[in-house]
Amino acid sequence: MNKNAKAVEIAKDIHWVGAFDPDLRVFDLILKTANGTTYNAYVVRGSEGVAVIDTVKEEFSDAFFERLEQVVAYEDITAVILNHLEPDHVGAAPELMRRAPQARIYVSNRGLKLLNATLKDELEMYAYTLTNDGDQVSLGDRTLTFVHTPYLHWPETKCTWVEDEKILFSCDVFGSHFCDERLYNDLVGDFRFSFEYYFKHIMRPFKRFVLEAMDKIEPLEPALIAPSHGPILRDHPMEYVRSYRSLSASRLPNEMEGKEKSLLIFYMSAYGATADMARSVYEGASDVDGVRVSLYDLQGGETDPFVDLIEEADCLVFGSPTINGDAVKPVWDVLASLISIETKGKFGAAFGSYGWSGEAVPMIEDRLRGLKMRVPEKGVRIKFHPTEQELEDCTAFGRSIAETLCGKAKPKVVDFADL
Numbered sequence: 391m392n393k394n395a396k397a398v399e400i401a402k403d404i405h406w407v408g409a410f411d412p413d414l415r416v417f418d419l420i421l422k423t424a425n426g427t428t429y430n431a432y433v434v435r436g437s438e439g440v441a442v443i444d445t446v447k448e449e450f451s452d453a454f455f456e457r458l459e460q461v462v463a464y465e466d467i468t469a470v471i472l473n474h475l476e477p478d479h480v481g482a483a484p485e486l487m488r489r490a491p492q493a494r495i496y497v498s499n500r501g502l503k504l505l506n507a508t509l510k511d512e513l514e515m516y517a518y519t520l521t522n523d524g525d526q527v528s529l530g531d532r533t534l535t536f537v538h539t540p541y542l543h544w545p546e547t548k549c550t551w552v553e554d555e556k557i558l559f560s561c562d563v564f565g566s567h568f569c570d571e572r573l574y575n576d577l578v579g580d581f582r583f584s585f586e587y588y589f590k591h592i593m594r595p596f597k598r599f600v601l602e603a604m605d606k607i608e609p610l611e612p613a614l615i616a617p618s619h620g621p622i623l624r625d626h627p628m629e630y631v632r633s634y635r636s637l638s639a640s641r642l643p644n645e646m647e648g649k650e651k652s653l654l655i656f657y658m659s660a661y662g663a664t665a666d667m668a669r670s671v672y673e674g675a676s677d678v679d680g681v682r683v684s685l686y687d688l689q690g691g692e693t694d695p696f697v698d699l700i701e702e703a704d705c706l707v708f709g710s711p712t713i714n715g716d717a718v719k720p721v722w723d724v725l726a727s728l729i730s731i732e733t734k735g736k737f738g739a740a741f742g743s744y745g746w747s748g749e750a751v752p753m754i755e756d757r758l759r760g761l762k763m764r765v766p767e768k769g770v771r772i773k774f775h776p777t778e779q780e781l782e783d784c785t786a787f788g789r790s791i792a793e794t795l796c797g798k799a800k801p802k803v804v805d806f807a808d809l
């Protein structure tokens with residue numbers, strides 16, 4: 391036996407049986423992990439049953455089973471609770487079910503297709519229950535309650551609550567990629583950057599849902615939060631709940647929040663043609679009351695701060711010349727970075743100067759639609775430098791978008807086959 395593979399009792403008859411992955415440097419393609427990560431799994435024993443909550447990434451199954459066997463015999467496991475069906479939590483679940491086939495699986499009601507994809511044909515051999523928010527499982531003297539937290543960060547994610555000890559098994563919620571074998575937040579190194587970085591990359595696109603989840607979790611006042619990655623939060627756990635709420639709150643200055651719509655125009659220009667268009671679009675949009683309009687030359691900015699602005703904006707307008715049949719890279723860099731925020735339902739538009747083929751504008755519009763934004767106006771394309779009349783067209787374009795944004799004009803349906 392690996393002498394380090396010890397289960398850790400985190401409360402009476404409740405054990406951590408996860409695995410350490412200190413050497414991981416990139417997680418899920420998008421997250422850097424300077425300290426590696428942990429895959430946390432737990433065992434809760436009651437007088438009439440034993441529940442396993444989550445498992446580990448498949449490659450770490452040996453450590454998980456080694457720890458699991460220290461605290462429970464497979465035949466005594468009555469419940470396997472899968473809070474979230476991402477492979478880093480259900481990697482060892484198929485093997486666990488082979489070893490404990492009598493156990494009943496619990497997944498949230500949205501998780502069935504993912505459960506099917508995880509266990510494949512083997513699923514039919516096991517009993518499973520699809521849970522709703524608030525459903526309970528009795529282990530005799532202990533009861534587990536499911537707290538559904540959809541979209542934190544997959545549609546089927548839930549947490550599991552043990553009322554008596556006030557422990558929340560929160561899966562990815564309040565998690566961080568930070569591997570430290572001392573396990574508890576008051577014993578490990580400083581992991582604040584990791585906690586916030588994890589929030590930014592995993593939870594941020596779902597801020598709306600985070601706030602709904604905090605409405606459910608705050609009144610529970612957990613005394614200990616046991617997430618599926620990183621430190622177990624036993625020292626001031628509510629600080630982490632408050633942190634999620636503040637990280638999800640609007641950061642707009644008070645004078646703006648709720649009073650005005652925000653319209654941002656981003657542009658790039660090699661010879662000044664698209665820049666002239668941008669200024670006219672800006673003037674037109676600025677004519678409309680109730681909209682705060684901002685104009686930014688992407689050449690002079692970093693992507694990240696722009697993404698922060700975009701998160702709170704109502705409308706995004708991008709201007710790009712066509713260069714070699716495409717929009718320019720800084721525009722794509724911003725558009726590619728928008729996966730970390732919610733863009734659905736925002737208004738969007740594009741404009742740009744071109745020489746002969748003019749692909750940039752429709753390509754940007756396609757991307758905006760791909761981000762589930764509304765594109766009510768056909769974008770303006772102008773050959774080389776705009777004439778006075780064409781600049782007036784740009785002004786009208788800006789005004790029209792701003793009016794649509796304020797509900798002063800009905801969103802138009804554009805047939806993009808016209809482009």
Ligand SMILES: Cc1cc2nc3c(=O)[nH]c(=O)nc-3n(C[C@H](O)[C@H](O)[C@H](O)COP(=O)(O)O)c2cc1C
Nearest residue numbers: 659660661662663664711714715744745746747748
């Ligand atoms: C390197 C280069 C490549 C270009 N490729 C295209 C192209 O593929 N299609 C097109 O319509 N125009 C093309 N153009 C023309 C520009 O889109 C045109 O000059 C435009 O007016 C530039 O706008 P700007 O002044 O805002 O930079 C190209 C121009 C340059 C300099």
